[in-house]
Amino acid sequence: MTTKYMEKPSNQVLLETADEALIQQFRDGKKEAFDLLYHRHLPSVYRRVRYVIPENDVEDVTQEVFIAALKSLPSFRGDSKFGTWLRTLTNHKVAEFYRKRTRKQEPLLAPLSDANAHTTGSTSKHLEERVYIQRALQHLPENYREIILLRFAEDLQFNEIAELTHQNLEATKSLFRRAIAALRTHLDD
Amino acid sequence: MSQQNEFNDPKKDNLLADFADRVMEGTAVQIASSPDEELVSLEKTVLRLNDAIPPASVDEASVKQMLVRLKARVRREEQAATPSLWKRLFDIQSNLQIGMILAAVAVLVLVFISVPALQPGGSAVSGTAFSGGNILIAGGLITVLVLVYFLSRRK
Numbered sequence: 001m002t003t004k005y006m007e008k009p010s011n012q013v014l015l016e017t018a019d020e021a022l023i024q025q026f027r028d029g030k031k032e033a034f035d036l037l038y039h040r041h042l043p044s045v046y047r048r049v050r051y052v053i054p055e056n057d058v059e060d061v062t063q064e065v066f067i068a069a070l071k072s073l074p075s076f077r078g079d080s081k082f083g084t085w086l087r088t089l090t091n092h093k094v095a096e097f098y099r100k101r102t103r104k105q106e107p108l109l110a111p112l113s114d115a116n117a118h119t120t121g122s123t124s125k126h127l128e129e130r131v132y133i134q135r136a137l138q139h140l141p142e143n144y145r146e147i148i149l150l151r152f153a154e155d156l157q158f159n160e161i162a163e164l165t166h167q168n169l170e171a172t173k174s175l176f177r178r179a180i181a182a183l184r185t186h187l188d189d
Numbered sequence: 190m191s192q193q194n195e196f197n198d199p200k201k202d203n204l205l206a207d208f209a210d211r212v213m214e215g216t217a218v219q220i221a222s223s224p225d226e227e228l229v230s231l232e233k234t235v236l237r238l239n240d241a242i243p244p245a246s247v248d249e250a251s252v253k254q255m256l257v258r259l260k261a262r263v264r265r266e267e268q269a270a271t272p273s274l275w276k277r278l279f280d281i282q283s284n285l286q287i288g289m290i291l292a293a294v295a296v297l298v299l300v301f302i303s304v305p306a307l308q309p310g311g312s313a314v315s316g317t318a319f320s321g322g323n324i325l326i327a328g329g330l331i332t333v334l335v336l337v338y339f340l341s342r343r344k
Binding site (some may be wrong): 174 | 206266
């Protein structure tokens with residue numbers, strides 16, 4: 001009975017399993033462990049991607065992040081937490097998206113069709129403003145962009161951000177103000 | 190230097206951070222009335238950011254659908270990356286091992302076909318278990334088997 005339980009863990013047991021243990025299970029051939037990692041981390045990856053990528057490409061880029069994670073998991077060394085590693089992977093995929101767009105010489109402010117506005121229920125002006133801000137975010141120094149994403153896209157509290165970035169709370173809030181000031185400058189340009 | 194002083198203002202840092210917290214909680218939809226123009230300007234930027242890209246969440250059903258689509262995409266990419274069996278078999282340049290096996294089999298078949306012709310006056314009763322032809326076939330088979338064994342070990 002116990003052996004059977006251990007061989008096929010219930011969803012509840014899996015839900016309580018740490019990321020590192022799930023990664024090990026995945027390496028041992030339990031492919032369903034990846035499904036749980038996906039369920040656990042998709043919301044934060046999706047929100048981060050959605051914050052910096054035009055709406056039509058959000059799912060595509062999000063999926064690319066997880067495909068890259070799937071391919072790299074066997075070599076994941078665990079030097080950092082899985083969430084941190086995934087965050088870095090997401091940033092790489094976002095940068096890659098913009099590199100490809102630049103190479104194709106597609107305008108970052110692509111013409112916004114009426115179809116876009118209808119599907120999202122937003123006005124064309126609102127979508128343009130969104131793309132404009134996303135472009136400004138891409139031009140910020142990495143540490144500025146990162147703190148804005150952590151606060152607004154991932155909805156982390158300032159004390160959580162401080163812990164994550166190994167800074168004290170005051171330094172984190174100071175960085176946040178400088179980041180917003182830099183964003184304002186880019187938006188005013 | 191003046192820029193350094195401008196940013197060294199913990200009080201302003203706290204006020205802006207508190208404002209951002211209230212915006213994220215949905216309790217601040219307007220800028221706070223402050224005599225500090227700089228702070229007001231930064232609060233406007235925070236509001237502008239939040240209005241343009243409001244917070245969003247992904248529901249459980251969407252997560253499941255996206256996982257299904259991810260798996261389908263991974264399968265498609267794997268299929269696209271794996272050439273068909275026939276392509277692999279006949280792509281001798283890129284797969285020398287299979288090429289060698291095919292060559293060995295071809296030689297064996299040639300030997301098998303030509304053995305009766307090489308035996309003068311061969312008849313239905315002339316063959317024995319130790320005839321030259323049979324030894325040749327057996328030798329060829331063993332060679333192929335040994336070749337396959339070593340090639341599979343190399344993989």
